[in-house]
Amino acid sequence: MTAASSSVSGGASKTTARRFSASRLLRTLLPAISLALVLLAIANFNPRAISYFGFTLMLNLAIPVALATIAQLMVITVNDLDLSIGAFVGFTGCVTATWLPNQPLLGCAILIGSIAVYAGLGALIHLRRLPSIVVTLGMSFVWLGLAILIRPTPGGTAPVWLHGFVSQRLPWVPFPVVAAIVIAGVVHFGLMRTTYGTTLRGVGGNANAIERAGWSLLRAKMTAYAFAGVFGVLAGLSLVGVSTSADANMANGYTLLSIAGAILGGAEFVGGRVSPIGAVIGALTLQLAAVALNFFHIAALPNLRIPQEWQVGAQGIILILILAARALINRGER
Amino acid sequence: MSGRSMSYFRWLSGRPWLWSFLGALAVWLLAIVVSHGQGAGGMLSAALAFSVFTVLVGIGQMFVITLGPGNIDLSLPANIGLSGAVAMTVMGEADDRILLGLAMAVIVGLAVGGFNYLLIRLLRIPPIIATLAASFILVSAGISYGRGLQITPPPAFAQFTVMRIGGIPVLALATLVLTLLCAVLLHRTIYGRSVLATGQNMRAARLAGVKVERVRLLTYLLCGAFGGLCGALLAGFTGGSSLDMGAEYLLSSIAVVVIGGTAVAGGAANLPGIWGASLFLFMVVTLLNTAGFGPGFRDVMTGLIIIAVITIAGGQRRLR
């Protein structure tokens, strides 16, 4: 198993400590099991992919998706949904590629400003009791439009330090794997182990109770959204770092992928039940699934290949299969 | 404010759908000013022509959203792409196969709707994820099916989609009739009443004898069918289907539902508002185009308008 999934077994033993339940355990391990299956499939189809170089290639583009998935997870924690994360990542990517190399101060200012905008959105949604789906839908237009204004045509460059950072060669373990573990670990600690992270999750579980205990719901929402903005910025940075150029539409698919990844990882839309480790694993699984399908072949049937166009469809099928498995586990529990 | 204008104001605020029409009117007038009076009629005609497609998906999405919190159909764009391809292929540029092609497109749409509901009901997947996953599959299916071949619509069909009577597109008139039928469906049938009940309080609806699951199934089927129809007509209108021609209609379908005054938390639907909002959105884009703004600025304005509308309207019950 990879290092990423072994960090989940650490989480699993805590589950055992709480209340041992076969189905609960199975549900928690489901993302890791899916990841393992996908890796096995890749190893089967193309053993050379299971190598330092192979993992680097396969997972490079998964890191930006994982970061976007975490951003989505922050919003899901407070019972909302962000339909603009894809456009936002495109926007931050364009800002990065256009200004960070030569006008870093301006670029940073804009990026920090956009995080403030995210926090402001959280405030607006809370104060006016607006549906987040609609507000973020509108914002997706705004981010996309701004991105187009900044970068009407694809181009730009990645700052040297950024590109250097994301393409560094670490000994033994490929950088993307380390990055995934660090991201999962940091967010897990922040959301599940700290006091305020627990309060945020409480907002998702019973906002009334949290308010009655004296906490400010407004501050909680703004915090959650601000963090979503932070991870959105990181996603844009890493995406540009890897692809060394930017395009307003480059991350449009991230919105739906981030939702899929979070749900795959065990998050639920309502109730504040989130799993940062699961979300990262979910994002990686979806990405690697596409790769696995690319490599698909059966020795006995050399002409049987999964067509390129079904990579996207396969992600949908995998999503369905995993959720079906979860539904079965739930039903078995009842 | 004088007494008379206060009561006008109150009458107006009780009818949210009117705002969207007024908005469309206002923007149209502004566009005329900007274009120095050129092509006012043409603008209106174009608005009606292009709005048809937004209205079709808007109506479908409206029914789904009215079912209650969490219900949404994200598979519409993929549905449109696939149905368009199916319609064109079946019609095969032959005038006598037009109806068959249309029927097949609607059937594909129904199948999509049914598949969505299956995922939602059997696998207990939330509609957002279910329709999302379905859309992934449909995109791939569409690519497989179409193989990138550009099939043009039969000449009579293409002509029909752009035909006008006295400047008004026939398609718009037909869609208007369809809208009226949907209004009857919503307000004067048991089905429509059940949708509204389910959206307000699903548990109470079930306890009051409403067949909630059957209503949900029918609604997702309806939305799928409208998506299929839209795909076929769009392919005819644009001279041939392309798989991502539905891309912009996802966000538009939700936007016209919201701007048109339908409750996003479910239980209250507004059909005239769908027309008003579609026209309004088109007018905004036209205005910005006429004033010389590029796509970037257009998108920003569209987004800000959506946010402004929902912020002013405020939220009643928490959706998400």
Add this chain to the structure above:
Amino acid sequence: MMQQPASLIELNGVTKRFGAVQALRGVDLVIPAGEALGLVGHNGAGKSTLMHILTGAVAPSEGHLSVTGLDLGSRYSIAAAQRLGIRCVFQELSLCPNLTIAENARIMHPSIRGPGWRRRAGRLIRAELDAIFPGHGMSTETLVADLSISRRQMVEIARAFSVSDAAPKLVILDEPTSSLDAATSEQLLAFTRRFVATGGSVILISHILGEILHTCDRIVVMRDGRVVAEDMATAFDRTRLVETMGGARALDDEEPPATRTHARGQTPLMVRARPKAQHGGIELQAHEGEIVGLAGFSGHGQTDLLMEVLEAGAHASARVSAMAGVALVAGDRQVDGVFPLWSIAENITIRSLARLRRSLLLSPASEAEMARDWQQRIGIRTPNLDNPILSLSGGNQQKALFARALGSDARILVMDDPMRGVDIGTKLDVYDLIRSEAASGRTFLWYTTELEELRNCDHVYVFRHGRIVAEIERADLTEQQLIHASFQEAA
């Protein structure tokens, strides 16, 4: 020299209006430290509103509230109340189901932070749980979602009493034993006495009069937003409490409703039901024209069985069967009954749409006629049936829900405590209607938490812990019998 106990809470002329509704009409109350105060009254008497004001959740329209001598006026808030040591356990649970017990404890004690916070919070809540409910057997790392309702209530109570930087001075317990079993309730009440002995104060709100009489030092009775009686607990007994609460007297003077014209079992059987937890023993039966009552403490399986009967109207099962269509009159109208965006008429007709059709489409004329018809029969007070249903008072909304069920073609009606919190005038109107409908052949299953209402029933089944433990004929029905039966175990 006599020492006056320090006055912890002082309420002066506290009034609260919610729009047109007057919830509190000038309440004066003094609560010293070290006292267990019992607060009783019917639904709608104003107890909850008063508690909301005490905890800072709601501001009074008029009047003053001072805590430990401080009157914060408009600056009084939930946070301020908590800082002053006022805690509350409401009926709606305020735990986050997705967090563990320890994490939930920390939510209430923001001062617990830094490394090891979880352990400290866990220790805190465990200490309290051990003190109040020895032998509870819970682990603080359990997710609240995995706890039963009664255990969640235990955690809530422990959390309210828990001490981190400051001990609570006043703890308000609102129907705390409603989800606890007898042994745990005993533990709680015993702890309350110990808490009060150390100088804390408790306000105990309960409809279980025995608890109040047993545990409290002083009792306050509220009715219609006012304090109508206030005395030492020893000066009260059940009868005086019930009489002071009001309503019972009025019904006592009523003529008992006319008895059934024929003996039980002579009309066809309409409903048979056996609760899930029960094997053998008494089975619920209802015959045509009967009004069958379901009694016992609330939450002991009555509603579940009613819902199963409702289901059985469509799909019969081995355990529960209904020989005709079943309609429900919901008690929790916001959750189970009312369609908030609709008009009164639409709320009434929803169950009868199939009959109101002319060919394929609904006929507005028939709908309006049905709504008008029922407005007259049941007496819904409104100038226009097309007004939104939320424009009606609670009692009238309940009448609309009755009209919905009675206006349908269902021959069997199940009623889930529908008169809770409804004014006496509405109740009497509806009782008459129920009796006349029963006389013309409809069957009623009536779950009610008010003893007096059971007098309308021909036959009563008493529930306890999800089983039917007794059945009482109307002739034998007395309050004593009912209370006695409510404490019985299944045969």
